[in-house]
Amino acid sequence: MNVAHPTLTSSLEAARVARIAVAATAPFGADVLERLAATYEVTCLLTRPDAPRGRGRSLAPPPAKVVAERLGIPVVQPERPREGLDLGAPGAVIVCAYGLLLPEALLEQGLWLNVHPSLLPAWRGAAPVERAMLAGDTETGVTIHQTVKELDAGPIVAQEAFPIGHEDDAGAIFARAAEVAARLLADVLDAPNRTFTPQSDVGVTYAGKIDASDRMLDLTRPADELVRRVRALSPHIGARAQLHGRPVTVWRARVGEGGGFEPLEVQPDGGRRMDVGDWLRGLR
Numbered sequence: 001m002n003v004a005h006p007t008l009t010s011s012l013e014a015a016r017v018a019r020i021a022v023a024a025t026a027p028f029g030a031d032v033l034e035r036l037a038a039t040y041e042v043t044c045l046l047t048r049p050d051a052p053r054g055r056g057r058s059l060a061p062p063p064a065k066v067v068a069e070r071l072g073i074p075v076v077q078p079e080r081p082r083e084g085l086d087l088g089a090p091g092a093v094i095v096c097a098y099g100l101l102l103p104e105a106l107l108e109q110g111l112w113l114n115v116h117p118s119l120l121p122a123w124r125g126a127a128p129v130e131r132a133m134l135a136g137d138t139e140t141g142v143t144i145h146q147t148v149k150e151l152d153a154g155p156i157v158a159q160e161a162f163p164i165g166h167e168d169d170a171g172a173i174f175a176r177a178a179e180v181a182a183r184l185l186a187d188v189l190d191a192p193n194r195t196f197t198p199q200s201d202v203g204v205t206y207a208g209k210i211d212a213s214d215r216m217l218d219l220t221r222p223a224d225e226l227v228r229r230v231r232a233l234s235p236h237i238g239a240r241a242q243l244h245g246r247p248v249t250v251w252r253a254r255v256g257e258g259g260g261f262e263p264l265e266v267q268p269d270g271g272r273r274m275d276v277g278d279w280l281r282g283l284r
Contacts, residue, residue, distance in 0.1 A: 144159070251266065
């Protein structure tokens with residue numbers, strides 16, 4: 001559903017935007033970039049520098065850069081974005097899971113729109129999908145808002161809700177959010193005017209980064225809570241547990257017929273993901 005807001009900050013006359021830049025780093029931002037590039041001319045990608053990854057800690061490009069290079073989109077990777085950054089003279093800049101602070105002087109140079117996968121003002125911050133799922137929310141969505149200095153606090157121009165299904169993991173929610181985001185952005189960028197509405201001060205919550213303690217499965221907790229944690233951290237982070245005395249990452253799980261926690265797919269440290277039955281046979 002589209003959410004209407006009673007108080008308007010502004011209604012801006014605007015021609016259709018055909019050229020955009022995108023500021024993105026993470027896989028969610030990469031997905032939105034690819035969807036937008038199918039419709040708009042993307043003048044450049046603003047993303048974070050390549051970073052060490054994997055066991056060898058070799059430099060690897062961020063996911064959004066991989067998409068941009070495949071599509072032939074110019075890439076800009078400053079350590080910190082500064083005023084006067086050349087983004088190719090776009091009509092708007094779309095920010096989606098970029099991960100670096102944007103200075104006010106840069107934001108004042110044009111129209112900057114942020115894509116946030118939650119129903120703001122709920123779950124501002126780094127991990128809105130994961131935190132919503134960990135909290136047991138049955139609904140989430142996508143908010144398009146003006147990018148401002150304060151964290152995810154800009155006035156809203158579009159918002160749409162959708163349910164969190166009982167079988168959804170975070171990957172499914174991110175994919176649905178990317179589809180919704182691209183559709184909402186098309187409406188906003190094509191609109192003859194844009195109405196921005198201030199966020200409410202009621203219902204503000206924050207979605208802090210996922211840390212090691214968030215990943216741990218306390219097997220004394222109710223099974224549905226444990227399964228929800230596994231879903232919230234899959235397929236990109238992974239929940240951790242000690243099973244049969246061995247440390248593993250749990251990627252899929254369910255509530256068993258007897259009401260207990262039942263892992264379905266695990267990954268032993270240093271090994272590959274596998275069906276839990278195959279892993280158990282390997283322990284014999």
